[in-house]
Amino acid sequence: MRATISAPLLYRVKTWQLIGLGFTGWVTLYSIALINWAACGRFIANTQGGCFAATMALAGLEARRLKKYKIKCEHDALHWADNIPTFQLNQTLEQIQQKNGFSTEVLHAQEAELGFGLRAVKDGRTFVFETSRWKEPTIDLLHAQATDENRKRAMADRAVIVSTGVPDEDTKLFVKSTPLHLLVGEELQSLIEAEISMPEESLTPDPESSV
Secondary structure, three states: OOOOOOOOHHHHOOHHHHHHHHHHHHHHHHHHHHHOHHHHHHHHHHHHHHHHHHHHHHHHHHHHHHHHHHHHHHHHHHHOOOOOOHHHHHHHHHHHHHHOOOEEEOOOHHHHHOOEEEEEEEOOEEEEEEOOOOOOOEEOHHHHHHHHHHHHHOOOOEEEEEEOOEEOHHHHHHHHOOOEEEEEHHHHHHHHHHHHHHHHHHOOOOHHHHO
């Protein structure tokens, strides 16, 4: 569930709207100054300068608000995983894959050292899930390339990078041309939260059955 934003009018105004308003006011006041130059040219010029300065101040305030809001959203996006240890993530992924028709295999020591937390097989194809770096905020190209090399060493057909982080553009392009898959962001969150909440719901007594 996502929270709605309720804020004063200033916080709902976009930067381009403020700049547009300031530019419109500047043009209007400048036109008046040309018409009445002799009588009130200095007054109009001072007013124009004040209007422009106020507009830029409002634009700067709105830009700082957007920056703070972006940082807050990035923190909240990772907050759901704070209390989930890696071993619990591996167990939850194993349960999910078994429900999807995969059979899981015991990891070799080398595979665990390479960062994989789960090895699963389906239709003769082997999948390894990299979970050792799952709480890192970004997935860069070096990370993806290393995972693909580790997949080859583990002799797996496909590797899945599990992460709460965000892949950069180079990583997205690299994944398209290699046997890698990304299980990240909201997709990962929805899978894990749904699977973790199921045991809790099953422990809830049914009022009708208790009668």
